[in-house]
Amino acid sequence: MTSRASVVLVFGGRSSEHEISCLTASGVARTIDTDAFEVHPVGISRDGTWHRISLAQLQQLRARGRELPTVPADAEPVVLISKGDRVVLAGLVGGHLTDEVDIDVAMTMLHGPYGEDGTVQGQFEMLGIPYVGSGVAASAVGMDKHLMKVVLEASGLPVGPHEVIRDLDWVSDSEGCCERIVVALEFPLFVKPARGGSSLGISKVVAADQLPRAIEKARVHDPKVLVEQGFVGAREIECAVLGPLPGTITPRTSPCGEIVVNSQDGFYDFDAKYRPAANQVDLQVPARIPDSVSDTVRQLAARSFDVLGCEGLARVDTFVTASGEVFVNEVNTMPGFTELSMYPSLWQAAGMDYRDLITDLITQGLSRPNTAVR
Template sequence: MTFPPSPGQQSWNPGNSRPRVVVLFGGRSSEHSVSCVTAAGVLGAIDKGKYDVVPVGIARDGSWTLVDEDPAQWSLASGSLPEVAAGTEQVMLANHGRGTELLVTSGGQAPRSLGRIDVVLPLLHGPFGEDGTLQGLLELADVPYVGPGVLASAVGMDKHYMKVVFESVGLKVGPYQVITDRQWQQDAGAALDRVASLGFPVFIKPARAGSSMGITKVTDRSGLRAAIEAAREHDPKVVAEAGIAGREIEVAVLQGRGIEEPRTSLPGEIAVQPGDHDFYDFEAKYVDGAAAALSCPADLPAEVTERVRALAAAAFDAVGAEGLSRVDFFYTPDGELVINEINTMPGFTPISMYPQMWAKSGIPYTELIDELIYLALSRRTGLR
């Protein structure tokens, strides 16, 4: 698939220079290293002849710093999880009403400017990156950014409210229970009873975490309390989901240009291989390369393929998403499509499902990055 030329691209940056892209990654969440791996993929593929790329890392303490643009430093090639270290020079955004620029400070020295930026590619996963907080900061700085806005990001991060929104537009959601921090502290026994009523197996999840962090598959009541406490290490609010028998089907969604409808990829399927993993957990996703088989297009009847793509677009619109999202479903033996979740900043390495599904659908990885940047630059900040 070849995209038409991006209209107005020369107006993005004065003097017809290359658009300046800040690739932002790391962050304060438990998905810090996953974000670094995503950034490695993008830094290795983005067209540096077309864009002026500025890599900025966010350390676990929340400080922003200039980092090495060598993708190898942020990949899993070394055998360990990559990490952004807090630097001696701190980076900040500054909006003077004439555009947004990057400032660098070091010790007691006066800030120096790195120049104007045109767009931010926020490759952060989890809280303080994917949940609307960073998007709100970028809105306040009046700088365009890739991906959904504040509300869509917040709803997409919270598995509780995500389900509420999906149910409101008629999407099929599996049985679930929510345990807030107050409910757990006031009456843990009542919370355990509610979860047990779902039957077993049940999946205990932090409400606002991703990459399968803190998720436990529980097969009987004796394991519930420990699983809930493990999830609460990531988020005081916990979601319990009834196990659903079915195939795991995913669809990549890409915002349409202008007033066009969202575009959907061919569906993909994840099959966890027999072995050490009961489900598609963190190790299976990022560490054990043989743990899961990824196939695209998924072997589905034509009618089901058409239906799951339409449902993915409906989910994208339901939360008000922009840019990109990956929507995950269960396809049950009786032919039902049950929506599991939407991920508003999915893993974006060359071997991640989102880029793989678009590659199989005719959009190569580098071209997909181009389109996401174009979409970000084509929309205004603020209310829209």
């Protein structure tokens, strides 16, 4: 009998996307191939404590109406540590390790800061444990929407007009910041935390007098704020990317999908994503776009993946204008990953079901070079 690979599935976290991470991990837990993988769920509470919970507990974490799940606070505290050439997950009682389990690979379902931004990836690098997804640099740059646009633009990829407001800029001269934006960009604008996700803290702004309040709203989540010029009449087209197959170097790209928001303002905010009312949002997979546009989106998605140095997975979001121009909006190195999220849905359209997608990603992680010995 072939032994199963031991996977630590990390979720929750200290960011404002804690609940979304719980939803994502729960979906993975209900689907993962337990004949191939021995799963050890670890939930990170909002105070940063790592807790061991059972696979059955994780599978039960679901949205209840508008209430989203969190990591159980009464679960056993654990640590993930290196012991020679082993990495173990263990309880810690009275300074002694208990119930040690060897771990072969880590799979994080963490969204936002302290998980999607290269921090936990750095911890795995120091431990010398292989893991699923992008490394430290790609995760950090992908998380910072401003740095991401700088890197993409420097590599010749098309991005939209934007301005950044750093903390010291705003504190020292908020009026000057607003004046700079009004001169540089055209309304409507989208104001967002530079290092956030899931549409938290984002505002659509159609007039100059709305800017200060929108910037302050974004600053609740991140002192660094990005202001993007809106693409009037453009369509939001997304493409899922997977790392190359063994023996190849070209990232795999899915069919394209489109988010169609049916609300009056057409704004894909947090509630539209995770607390949608009936018929508020449609995910069209595949997107109803010409083949030539689809080809362009997929090519830009693969190039963006390579330029940022992504590994494992990413979802690349683009805007397609009425004239057919394509602009890269964002590269998400840890996209929404519930069974109904856009990323798995795109791969399902390509013939890869949710379970096979999870297996593919863990297999990629297991083959990751051990940077600790390089």
